[in-house]
Amino acid sequence: MKPLQMVDTKTQYLKIKDDIDAGIFQVLESAAYINGKPVQDFAKNLSAYMGVKHTIPCGNGTDALQIAMMALDLKPGDEVITPSFTYIATTEVIALLRLTPVFVDVDKATFCIDPEAIRKAITPKTKAIVPVHLYGQAANMQEIMAIAKEHNLFVIEDNAQAIGCDYTFSEGTVKKTGTIGTIGTTSFYPSKNLGAFGDGGAMFTNDDALAEKLKMIANHGQKVRYYHDIVGCNSRLDSIQAAILDVKLRHLDEYISARQKAASFYDNAFAGNDSLTVPAIADYSNHVYHQYTLILNEVDRNELSSYLARHNIPSMIYYPVPAHRQKVFDALGGSNYHLPATDWLTERVISLPIHTELDEEQLQYITAHVLNFVNGNKD
């Protein structure tokens, strides 16, 4: 059996090696390392895939969130509502810009921000909502957009884990997550569903003026070289990464299917086992399984993960500490929050290997061991 890994980007690369190598080689030949043609081509192709007017590439997914918030002219003290049950990047940039993060609870079934909790957290200072499509499953965007409209709030979708996810509105319209809010952001970190071989990120919007501003901010606040109109930063996607991503974008739907196939193998194997709750699929979207995350019911998580490790099966806790309990947010009153679903999930989630290269033998081996353990055979 091939050794098990949380992600297997090497095998994935070898299958498309010729195209990737050719893309990289072309950049070397052209010597246009920064903002070369591959960057523009990739942005155009990604816009077409996403069904969005503008894709603005940048340095990474964290920058994408930061630039999005800068472009919306949020002022220090403005409140931004976001889940605590997420990767630190989402909440970190809010604090970095001296905005006030307001952490709210998630829905236990989808792991994503709870629209009712958003409603309760709105104050006159609220300016934006940052939903996270966690693990590859969409947040309830229809509700979130309705709340945003009602209260005149911006919505920045953190789509770093859900690129390619389809959201279906109740009247039947289908949109990609990341293209529904005011701005969507994503990351091309190597392990993400569309991963580069280094850092990368992008922002999405249908608003022409906002697109222009996002582009300016990512490029030192200039439209014309050496004429700086607004405060910006330096956040670029390299031509080499863009060339790689452009090749991988052509395979994204196939990659998503491979993840869904692996997830469905897990789902079937674990069905009906009371110790394991498999990831729910919301009726408004599909799931692109950036992670395959189980909720453990009355199972010792540490023991399970050491048992799996003893059998060479990696597993991960995403995330062991929610944002409101991080030391960094102590000063912002993190410990005063009462987020029962977030705490409940934090203690019970475990993620199993999921990627495009898992074969049936590996899946069989993983599921057999998880079931062995929860059924009491622990050696």
Ligand SMILES: *Cc1c(COP(=O)(O)O)cnc(C)c1O
């Ligand atoms: C990966 C990730 C980010 C940050 O992306 P980087 O490219 O690593 O900066 C932001 N939010 C979420 C939810 C992520 O998973």
